[in-house]
Amino acid sequence: MSNVDTFVIVPTYNEADNLDDLITQLLALPAPLGVIVVDDNSPDGTGQMADAWATAEPERVHVIHRPDKMGLGTAYIAGFQKALHELAAKRIMTMDADFSHNPRYIPDMLAMSEYKHLVIGSRYVPGGGSLNCTWKRVWLSRMANMVARGLLGLKARDTTAGFRLYRREVLASIPLESIFSSGYSFLVEMLFMCQRRGWQIGEVPILFEDRRKGQTKISRQEILKAQYTVLRLFLRRLRRKEPRQPTVPVSRYDNSLL
Ligand SMILES: Nc1nc2c(ncn2[C@@H]2O[C@H](COP(=O)(O)OP(=O)(O)O)[C@@H](O)[C@H]2O)c(=O)[nH]1
Numbered sequence: 001m002s003n004v005d006t007f008v009i010v011p012t013y014n015e016a017d018n019l020d021d022l023i024t025q026l027l028a029l030p031a032p033l034g035v036i037v038v039d040d041n042s043p044d045g046t047g048q049m050a051d052a053w054a055t056a057e058p059e060r061v062h063v064i065h066r067p068d069k070m071g072l073g074t075a076y077i078a079g080f081q082k083a084l085h086e087l088a089a090k091r092i093m094t095m096d097a098d099f100s101h102n103p104r105y106i107p108d109m110l111a112m113s114e115y116k117h118l119v120i121g122s123r124y125v126p127g128g129g130s131l132n133c134t135w136k137r138v139w140l141s142r143m144a145n146m147v148a149r150g151l152l153g154l155k156a157r158d159t160t161a162g163f164r165l166y167r168r169e170v171l172a173s174i175p176l177e178s179i180f181s182s183g184y185s186f187l188v189e190m191l192f193m194c195q196r197r198g199w200q201i202g203e204v205p206i207l208f209e210d211r212r213k214g215q216t217k218i219s220r221q222e223i224l225k226a227q228y229t230v231l232r233l234f235l236r237r238l239r240r241k242e243p244r245q246p247t248v249p250v251s252r253y254d255n256s257l258l
């Protein structure tokens, strides 16, 4: 399929139990999607599984190998660079490999991206929610959202969601190399930059399911780093370092030109 114009970036660290099923489901969607797996030398062989996919589906599956576990944020950036500069993507998605973000919501997200610059697969809009999550995880996510919205003025309801769809112009407008978070708080920092630039942001309700296979990579250290990120962004907001720009109108993608 040479009309692949949307790439899904899937960062992986020890996701061998999930990767084959995920890629199978993504490629089966009725949309011209490609996948970029960003693997950090997973000891469980996830990177080799991804390579087998890239050999079988060279147009649609791409792999970036990094030598060590270097964090979620930098994995997204590596994927963004490849999608923007090597694969000429028009839309770029991010999602977890663990089925917390179910591929079945992607068609709704793509539809919304016709009139929003950034679409979030959101737990906190009507119709969305969390399934099978521990109270600790639910509480952590609620608190993080409250703080991010309160201190940073973010308007989205689910500010920490990793299930996102960016239009190309959004990512192209952001100096990716200057983003300082390397881990999970990258998501909040990125959303802050998008909102400040006036891009229009929409949310599609999703049911977030806690992973069934493998283990979470969120650590106490990541949570501390996230608090530091929010504080840093809050100070930047106070100092008006990141200027707030007027809302940018959305123009429809004309796919007939492809
Ligand atoms: N490449 C890469 N992927 C990561 C890293 N940390 C987490 N991931 C992946 O990022 C996604 C989200 O991580 P996960 O453990 O599910 O976080 P949680 O859903 O917040 O518990 C999963 O697909 C992980 O395999 C990392 O340092 N590097």
Ligand SMILES: [Mg+2]
Pocket: 096, 098, 100, 211
């Ligand atoms: Mg997860």
